[in-house]
Amino acid sequence: MSYTAHFRVWRGDSEKGDLVDYRVEVNEGEVVLDIIHRLQQTQAGDMAVRWNCKAGKCGSCSAEINGRPRLMCMTRMSTFTESDVITVTPLRAFPVVRDLVTDVEFNYQKAREIPAFAPPEGVAPGEYRMQQVDVERSQEFRKCIECYLCQNTCHVVRDHEENKAAFAGPRYLMRIAELDMHPLDAADRQRAAQEEHGLGYCNITKCCTEVCPEHIKITDNALIPLKERVVDRKYDPIVWLGNKLFKRDKTDA
Template identity: 75%
Template sequence: MSGKRQFRIWRGDESGGDLQDYMVEVNEGEVVLDVIHRLQATDAPDLACRWNCKAGKCGSCSMEINGKPRLGCMTRMSTFGDDETVTVTPLRTFPVIRDLVTDVSFNYEKARETPAFAPPADVAPGDYRMQQVDVERSQEFRKCIECFLCQTVCHVIRDHEENKQAFSGPRYFIRAAELDMHPLDARTDRKEYAQAEQGLGFCNITKCCTEVCPEHIKITDNGIIPMKERVVDRRYDPLVWLGSKIFRRGETPQTSVTTARQGSANPSGGTRGGVHSHAGGSHDSRAEAQAQSGVNWHREVPHPTAPAVDDRGKLPLTELTFDRAAAPSPFGDDVTFPLPPEHLNFAHPEQDNKH
């Protein structure tokens, strides 16, 4: 396993670039990120690569290795043949900043658009109670480390840049599904929002997002497909359809899909941004057409807050200094180890032995 291996790494920026070949030393047990660090220390000190924990829990080192979106710190070199060239490129779906670093702000914009958890009005904070089965039902989706591999592999936006405005992607479909499953969430229009605003209908469940998930979340089977089924039940159930026809004679029961702005009522009686009923019908013909198409192209998209930078465009860094090499002890400087048994807060075998 040890020896020189050929790497082909994409080098460039937003203006363009190309693949460059390197021969790098590889040792047994190493991962792709180890090799990239060695390459930075030897032949390519200016190679840009984003990483943080090197333990598969931060999602920072997302890249495409031999054409497949993966985490660099979780891809072992032993998975490749001894004579196989390892090609490393940035995430294809997002704009390149430099080398292997891409601009993933698209995902944070979609996160800001997704309505947050709405606590119940009649339950005080601290009094929330859930059945264990409800906790376990959505716990799987909480494992997401936001590596955005599912986002970059989804062909809806990977191959069609024009879909990004109307499509949130698998990461936020499971967020909507998780909140829709939550028994304490006060919002009742999660399904309508996923269909009309997040572009759930664009997903044709090829399960490529599930295949690349490093946390092995069943994104399609446990999140997207059940959400699609609930949308269909609500939107095309014959009883709901009949109820909407009956209510049309008087007043249509409506659910606000997009955030209603104060003072934004339009002359047709609807609310700007689209107010749709559960069955897709409303008094506003424009909102009705948007509900039928499943996309609201006229919604206001919030922009992320720009970080505070100095006059050079750099983030300010604060250096913490201490008078010794290691960090201060959380136990205080007057504690010596090992602690005597009587000071321990667990059952020590010698705790009851009096010397």
């Protein structure tokens, strides 16, 4: 069964743009990305859109659909009624290149600012050993497809451009949390999270978790535990004294 849907798609570039109305055919089983492709084929051949796998695993087709950050390839048309006006706009937190394509260089820069896994001295590759429970603690975070929906919806980034220099955003604070959970990582992740990557800016509203297409519990399983470890280290007198007495490599590196 097919019908004609009313789409409003943002068209423009970094200088100017506006929403443009389209009437377009929708067929059973289609997703929003199918409709955008049909618009390219039939009415707007110059429309710019970024996509790759169309299977919800590459993260390329991120956009805002009726104001909510989503993957276009994972948003089924069956979730809307035939009378709905479906608005598709680019990610708001990042500069527009053209139409639905945004410049996400901010995220690559934040990724480069986080040092890689740092093994302890005297342990060679191939000699790393860890318990299965430690593997499982951070396994969830490795499902991230870097669609940047969490970065886009985080109001610290989205609503305050001035925060971008000092705040890594939920995706990369989650990366720091993952490394901090690794029993062999010798880098001082907790200090860096607070002093270099803006952990204190996060006020755990869980908006990042709500939009994650991989259903990663970013707030509950990464950000809150990381905040708790940072606070313990900085303010708990017993932890502070223990760190001074035993000089654990992980906290004094």
